[in-house]
Amino acid sequence: MLIITIKQGKEKSLLAGDILIYASAIDKVDGKPQEKMKPGSNAIVQNSAHQFIARAAYNSKSQIRARVWTFKEDEPIDHAMMKRRVKAAVQKRLANVKKAAPTQIVALIRGDEDGLSGLLVDSYGGVDGYLICQFQSGGVDAWKVPIVQALLAETGCPNVYERCDELMRKGEGLPLFSGALAGEEPPESVNVSDGGKRFSMDLRTGFKYR
Structure with a gap:
């Protein structure tokens, strides 16, 4: 320590x-x-x-x-903490995931707001679709395994993919990695609807096709 x-x-x-x-x-x-x-x-x-x-x-x-x-001296940093925080974040937003259109991207975990600084998770395609994660700090990257386990357990979504923000991870001294953490990778292109706009996107990179 x-x-x-x-x-x-x-x-x-x-x-x-x-x-x-x-x-x-x-x-x-x-x-x-x-x-x-x-x-x-x-x-x-x-x-x-x-x-x-x-x-x-x-x-x-x-x-x-x-x-x-x-800020609590008696609160240990362990697997249980990560799972509690993922569970709390998912419970706040899972209803949005379930009612979203199949082509919508829904925010599931938003870093500091959820006590998981540097972790971003989006859902696409509902509970049978994909969870797209970005581990943008050393802290959440070190606890990746229990975080992914908790995401699988709390959402029921079988597919978890890690997207690599090269600039952010280099700034944190983290290795560059992208790939499936559970289940299958998203396809190269999916249809996305956002605020009345429709476009194609590579969920693996965030690239929008014109």
């Missing part, structure tokens, strides 16, 4: 609920060298007086050095 010490006075935004910690706010990071180099390592965040502030995911390769998971 890493220990991130925040510079004196720089903790104000965290105490106000901000979950992003930039390099300029950090005084020092203590812990094993291999943990410091691993994107998404668990860390305790403390102020200059060594008082607990939060638990976070640390990434030395990103300008956003850490993303807060929780």
Whole structure:
């Protein structure tokens, strides 16, 4: 477990609920060298007086050095947390997925809003269609397996695909990857309707055909 010490006075935004910690706010990071180099390592965040502030995911390769998971000292960062947060996010929006037209794309998980900073998940084709995921931070990337397991369990959708945002993942020091995480890949082109507009899209890349 890493220990991130925040510079004196720089903790104000965290105490106000901000979950992003930039390099300029950090005084020092203590812990094993291999943990410091691993994107998404668990860390305790403390102020200059060594008082607990939060638990976070640390990434030395990103300008956003850490993303807060929780401000509760007694809430562990584990598989159960990821599954709880995925479940809560899905329950908020699953009704939208079920009532959507087969050609609509529906937001299912929206990163910070759902306590899963850097994770974007969209649904296409309803519960029998595809879930398109983007893991855009070291924290959620480190917990990819339980997140995908929870998505499968909570949505009933058999097909989960990871789309690669090359710029975002490079900025986080993450390997570039795209492909099926469960079930089948989406076809090269599908019909999408959005706000009265219709177009063809490659769900794997987000590319819209003209």
